[in-house]
Amino acid sequence: MDHSRDSVKYVVVTGGVLSGLGKGISTSSIGVLLKSKGLRVCPIKIDPYLNVDAGTMNPYQHGEVFVLDDGSEVDLDLGNYERFLDVNLTGDHNITTGKVYRAVIEKERRGDFLGKTVQIIPHITDEIKALLRGVGEREKADLVLIEVGGTVGDIEGMPFLEALRELGQDVGRGSMLFVHTTLVPIMGAVGEQKTKPTQQSVRELRAVGIQPKAIIARGERTLEPDIKQKIAFFCDLPVEGVISAPDVSTIYEVPILFDGQGLTEYVVRELGLEPKGEDLEAWKDFIDRLKNPEKDVEIALVGKYTHLKDSYISHIEAFHHASAAARAHVKLRWVESLDLERKGVKLLDGVDGILVPGGFGDRGIEGKIAATRYAAEQGIPFQGVCLGFQLATVGFARAALGLEGANSSEFSPKTPHPVVDLLPEQRSVKSMGATMRLGAHEILLDPSSKTAKMYGATTIHERHRHRYEINPAYIEKLEAAGLRYVGRSDDGRRMEVLELRGHPYFVASQFHPELRSRPLRPSPIHLGLVRAAAA
Numbered sequence: 458m459d460h461s462r463d464s465v466k467y468v469v470v471t472g473g474v475l476s477g478l479g480k481g482i483s484t485s486s487i488g489v490l491l492k493s494k495g496l497r498v499c500p501i502k503i504d505p506y507l508n509v510d511a512g513t514m515n516p517y518q519h520g521e522v523f524v525l526d527d528g529s530e531v532d533l534d535l536g537n538y539e540r541f542l543d544v545n546l547t548g549d550h551n552i553t554t555g556k557v558y559r560a561v562i563e564k565e566r567r568g569d570f571l572g573k574t575v576q577i578i579p580h581i582t583d584e585i586k587a588l589l590r591g592v593g594e595r596e597k598a599d600l601v602l603i604e605v606g607g608t609v610g611d612i613e614g615m616p617f618l619e620a621l622r623e624l625g626q627d628v629g630r631g632s633m634l635f636v637h638t639t640l641v642p643i644m645g646a647v648g649e650q651k652t653k654p655t656q657q658s659v660r661e662l663r664a665v666g667i668q669p670k671a672i673i674a675r676g677e678r679t680l681e682p683d684i685k686q687k688i689a690f691f692c693d694l695p696v697e698g699v700i701s702a703p704d705v706s707t708i709y710e711v712p713i714l715f716d717g718q719g720l721t722e723y724v725v726r727e728l729g730l731e732p733k734g735e736d737l738e739a740w741k742d743f744i745d746r747l748k749n750p751e752k753d754v755e756i757a758l759v760g761k762y763t764h765l766k767d768s769y770i771s772h773i774e775a776f777h778h779a780s781a782a783a784r785a786h787v788k789l790r791w792v793e794s795l796d797l798e799r800k801g802v803k804l805l806d807g808v809d810g811i812l813v814p815g816g817f818g819d820r821g822i823e824g825k826i827a828a829t830r831y832a833a834e835q836g837i838p839f840q841g842v843c844l845g846f847q848l849a850t851v852g853f854a855r856a857a858l859g860l861e862g863a864n865s866s867e868f869s870p871k872t873p874h875p876v877v878d879l880l881p882e883q884r885s886v887k888s889m890g891a892t893m894r895l896g897a898h899e900i901l902l903d904p905s906s907k908t909a910k911m912y913g914a915t916t917i918h919e920r921h922r923h924r925y926e927i928n929p930a931y932i933e934k935l936e937a938a939g940l941r942y943v944g945r946s947d948d949g950r951r952m953e954v955l956e957l958r959g960h961p962y963f964v965a966s967q968f969h970p971e972l973r974s975r976p977l978r979p980s981p982i983h984l985g986l987v988r989a990a991a992a
Contacts, residue, residue, distance in 0.1 A: 465593045466728045467633040469603045469621050471669070473658025474640040476608055478675045481534035482708050483638050484604040485541035489712040489740065490721040491600055492542055495733030499598035500538040501550050501589060502531070504606045505613035509555035510548070520767030524922045524972055528896030534604060536771055536972070540778075541712075543975050549592050554613060557584050577616050585620035586627070599730065609637075609661045622666045634727050637662060637669035638702075641676040641684070650676060650684045652691065659692045670727055671698040671720070679703045697723050707777070709744050709976060713737070743781050743976050750786035754990040756810040759828040761821040763791040771971040772814055772842075778979035779987040787987055794821030794828070802831045810838040810962075810990035813845030815922070815969065819868040826852040833957060838989035840982055841965030843923050846955060847877045849965045850927055850935065853957075857938040867925050876935075878928040880950070894921045899947045900954070900968065906943035908954050908964060911981035917944075919953075919968035926967070927952035962989030 468487060472480045481502075488498045508514065511522045512530030523536040529548030539546055561584050565575045593601040603621070607614045625633040639655040655674065662669060672688060674680055680688075680701035689696045700718050705711060715721070716737065725732055756776070762768035776787040792804050798821065805811060811832045813825050829849040832839035833856070841849040847865055854863040854876045862869070865877035883892070897918045902909040909915050929950065932942060944954025944966065957963035964982055974980035 465590075465598055465628075465632075466600045466730060467589075467593075467603060467624065467628065468600060468636060468724065468728070469605065469633065470636045470638060470673075471605045471609055471618070471662065471667075472607070472638045473609045473661065474654045476606075478638050478640055479702070479708075479711075480604055480606075480638045481537045482711055483636070483673050483702065483715075484534075484602055485537045486712040486715050487636070487720070487724065488538065488542045488602050490716055490737075491602075491724065491730070493712075493735060493737045493740070494721065494725065494730070495736075496599040496730060497597065498542060498600050498602055499550075499593050499596045500535075500542060500544075500546070500602045500604070501552060501592055502534045502538070502604050502606065503617050504532050504551065504553045505611060505617060506553060506606075507555045507558075507613075509553060509559060510551065520765065521770055522922070523771065524895060524920050524969065526897040526918075526920065530895065530922070532606070533767065533770055534606075536774070537708075539973075540774055540975055541709075543977070545973075549588070549595075552585065552588050554616075557581060557588070557616075560584055578619060581616050582620040582623055585617060586624050589620075589624065600728070609658055609665075615665070618662075618665050618667060625667070631727075631729055634671065634724060635662075635667055635669040636671040636673060638673045638675060641674045641680065641688075643677060650678070650681060652684060652687050655688055656691045668693065670694055671700060671723065673700045673702050673715075675702045677704055707744065707747060709740070709747065709777070713741065713744065739977055746781040746784055747777060749784075750780060751784045752991055753786045753788060754809040754987060755788045755790055755807070756812055756986065756990055757790045757792050757805050757808040757828070759792045759794050759797065759805075759811060759813050759825055761794050761816050761818075761825075763793045766791075769814060771969070771974070772812065772983075775971040775974035775980045775983040776987065778974050778976050779984040781976070782979050782984055783987045783991060785987055785991040792828070794824030797821075797824030797827050802827055805831055805837075808837065810840070810986050812840045812986065813842070813848060813965075814971075815843030815845065817844075822848065822868050826855075829853075830856060833960065833963060836961055838962035838986055839957075839960075839964070840986040841955075842969055842971065843921075843967060846965035846967050847925060847927065849955065849963075850876055850940065853938070853940050854931065854935060857940070858934055865925055874931070876928050876931045877925050879924065880926050880929075883924060883926070892924070894923055896920060898968075900944050901947060901949075902954065903941075903943040906941070906954070907956055907962070907985065908943055908966075908982070911985045913981075919966070919970055920972045921968050923967065961992075962986065 470484045520533045527547045531551040685699045780787045829852040854860045860874040863874035864872040866875040902915045939958040942952040953967045970980035970982045
């Protein structure tokens with residue numbers, strides 16, 4: 458296929474009425490369907506906020522920060538794209554207002570605009586178009602899938618919608634398809650589905666010069682045929698362009714739901730795409746295994762942002778992937794680490810496994826340490842991730858080595874035993890705030906370890922997001938007492954994976970295995986935990 462400029466097609470997903478309708482899942486699902494046709498799909502998320510990236514955002518406000526191979530900290534929707542499409546993305550796939558304005562202002566300061574007045578149109582919109590086109594061209598994509606964050610009518614989103622309107626003109630009518638996601642609420646005792654919010658939101662979109670060619674109607678129930686007709690009539694599109702998106706038991710069913718209503722064929726036809734095959738069988742098989750487990754396991758997730766489940770969305774999804782592979786339904790017991798400090802480890806009674814995930818700050822740390830000790834002493838299958846890996850080490854140092862007051866210098870700068878600390882090269886930049894270790898790095902595994910057997914490899918690449926490390930001064934003592942560091946960085950200086958000798962399953966990693974877990978390729982450490990819990 459000729460990959461000159463105009464051979465790339467675009468599908469743009471916008472949202473109306475309110476945020477949180479599941480635009481990300483809709484976008485990912487459209488991607489799955491087009492990829493199943495053998496097309497090369499490249500997803501991009503537009504976030505209209507002024508932050509340059511998601512790295513500094515509080516999980517309570519924005520859900521988890523998703524880290525990519527190249528170390529970019531991005532919006533959690535990119536996690537959905539990676540999982541659904543089984544791709545590894547880069548920072549270029551997340552465009553924010555902050556990134557765009559920063560680039561334009563830098564050009565203006567350099568004098569690139571030759572003294573012209575710099576304006577939203579054309580300078581900001583041209584930059585947005587160049588970014589969108591650049592990603593598609595670099596990836597030699599057949600189709601660029603663009604999700605616009607926020608809702609139509611937001612002031613922040615206006616420059617992006619204008620840029621997309623212009624891009625639609627540039628590439629020609631048959632090369633861009635706008636999909637609008639809206640809410641169809643059910644009102645009153647009769648339970649009538651109301652189309653007015655959809656009509657209003659499409660009117661807003663048309664006011665900025667964009668006519669959607671497909672509408673994804675979110676609601677509790679499937680759309681009534683006459684309501685579908687009404688939306689098509691008032692919003693000026695064919696009935697087959699109105700897709701019903703009722704609540705489903707798992708997000709992974711959404712592609713099948715859309716495909717069953719003819720969305721795949723509709724998009725292929727509207728954009729004149731050339732399918733190169735058909736393959737949804739593996740996806741359907743995954744859903745079948747997910748929905749028909751053979752046993753149940755309960756795993757405690759001991760966290761400090763448990764009031765907002767989106768803070769741990771990659772772990773939740775990694776457990777779904779592991780559930781299907783192990784044919785075991787995972788029920789998560791959400792345990793707030795501060796509650797463990799107040800009420801004790803009885804909150805963990807009866808669980809089949811324990812996960813202590815990552816996090817920042819010193820709130821609830823002792824509760825997390827207590828959870829690692831409880832798992833170690835009671836023989837309960839345990840997984841620690843990032844901070845969970847560090848705290849498993851701290852707890853072991855206190856209990857097995859009798860190092861009273863052992864801690865991470867992150868939480869207790871004056872601790873007599875900093876078993877977790879900044880490495881010397883990190884300390885040199887301490888005055889500026891130690892640099893984060895971000896992105897995918899190579900890890901060498903001990904061939905005799907459980908972890909190497911689970912991965913089926915002795916060299917792996919996994920993603921990191923941390924500053925502090927296990928202090929090399931304590932390794933020998935810790936290992937002599939039974940805590941084995943079976944995974945190390947390629948230079949051997951950083952500890953990456955630990956296993957507790959004589960324990961049925963006690964595995965913790967400095968990296969975040971959940972970030973590379975996929976429906977058909979689950980994170981080996983999560984899968985190991987689920988299998989150990991089921992046993």
